[in-house]
Amino acid sequence: MEKIALTGAQETMLATLYGRALDSERPESVLHDDEAKRAVDRIDYDFGKTGMNTTSAVGVAIRGRVLDDWTREFLQRTPSCTVLHLACGLDTRAHRIERPDTVRWIDVDMPDVVALRHKLLPTPQGDYRLVASSVTEDAWLAEVPADRPVVAVFEGLSMYLTQAEGHALISRITGRFPSGELLFDVYGSWGIKLQKLVPAVRNAGAVLHWGVDDPREIEALRPGLTTVDAWRSVDLPHLDALPRSGRIQMKVVSAIPKLRDVGKLLRLRW
Numbered sequence: 001m002e003k004i005a006l007t008g009a010q011e012t013m014l015a016t017l018y019g020r021a022l023d024s025e026r027p028e029s030v031l032h033d034d035e036a037k038r039a040v041d042r043i044d045y046d047f048g049k050t051g052m053n054t055t056s057a058v059g060v061a062i063r064g065r066v067l068d069d070w071t072r073e074f075l076q077r078t079p080s081c082t083v084l085h086l087a088c089g090l091d092t093r094a095h096r097i098e099r100p101d102t103v104r105w106i107d108v109d110m111p112d113v114v115a116l117r118h119k120l121l122p123t124p125q126g127d128y129r130l131v132a133s134s135v136t137e138d139a140w141l142a143e144v145p146a147d148r149p150v151v152a153v154f155e156g157l158s159m160y161l162t163q164a165e166g167h168a169l170i171s172r173i174t175g176r177f178p179s180g181e182l183l184f185d186v187y188g189s190w191g192i193k194l195q196k197l198v199p200a201v202r203n204a205g206a207v208l209h210w211g212v213d214d215p216r217e218i219e220a221l222r223p224g225l226t227t228v229d230a231w232r233s234v235d236l237p238h239l240d241a242l243p244r245s246g247r248i249q250m251k252v253v254s255a256i257p258k259l260r261d262v263g264k265l266l267r268l269r270w
């Protein structure tokens with residue numbers, strides 16, 4: 001069993017891992033992330049601390065599924081490319097997504113998370129690298145060849161960055177590669193205000209900083225960067241997989257103007 005010494009933003013990845021593990025145990029699983037369940041079984045941690053229930057677990061799985069599907073669509077259109085999977089945590093996206101050898105896949109997270117990942121998850125097939133660095137550093141990206149289009153997927157990251165860090169990261173990625181896509185989730189400014197209501201964030205002592213209300217904020221970071229999709233969390237596909245109480249919760253939230261924009265999934269292209 002692996003004991004956990006993580007705190008703050010790094011600790012929150014145990015909540016999303018646990019969410020995917022809970023989803024995988026349901027007969028109507030959205031993500032079928034059996035590797036997440038195997039990892040959870042090997043971690044010595046009070047997962048009750050994450051506050052995950054069936055609704056939030058299936059919510060995490062739905063978000064992951066949409067980002068997986070968008071990534072697959074990109075790989076199908078652009079089989080020779082680089083995938084930057086930032087703030088990978090213990091997410092098994094690199095195991096879930098089948099891809100040809102022409103795809104270069106790079107997972108990045110903080111050194112303490114990467115150390116745990118080495119112990120708990122098998123190394124995925126193909127051209128794969130796991131990089132231990134803050135995404136706010138320059139060096140890791142400078143080492144990635146800029147010879148192919150890129151798809152940068154980052155789930156549960158943007159809100160932990162300051163706005164200046166988020167803008168700098170997106171400018172560096174979109175400035176380095178000739179073309180590509182950004183696939184990521186954002187909190188709206190109300191989500192940032194209400195962060196103490198998210199048990200996984202509160203109990204890990206993490207702090208959320210950056211909220212995005214309008215994707216034009218991201219488009220302004222590079223000429224030609226265009227929003228392809230901006231989906232509210234309450235409007236995502238697969239919501240019928242939620243338990244009844246969760247479906248009712250979504251209906252209520254989607255009727256309240258400020259609340260329905262607390263979370264979005266964005267797909268931008270340049």
Ligand SMILES: C[S@@+](CC[C@H](N)C(=O)[O-])C[C@H]1O[C@@H](n2cnc3c(N)ncnc32)[C@H](O)[C@@H]1O
Nearest residue numbers: 009010012013016087088089110134135155156
């Ligand atoms: C909510 S978890 C999401 C993890 C994973 N994407 C998932 O969905 O399970 C937040 C992750 O962001 C990572 N993170 C936060 N700030 C980071 C930074 N500056 N550089 C790299 N990773 C960061 C944390 O270490 C943690 O793994």
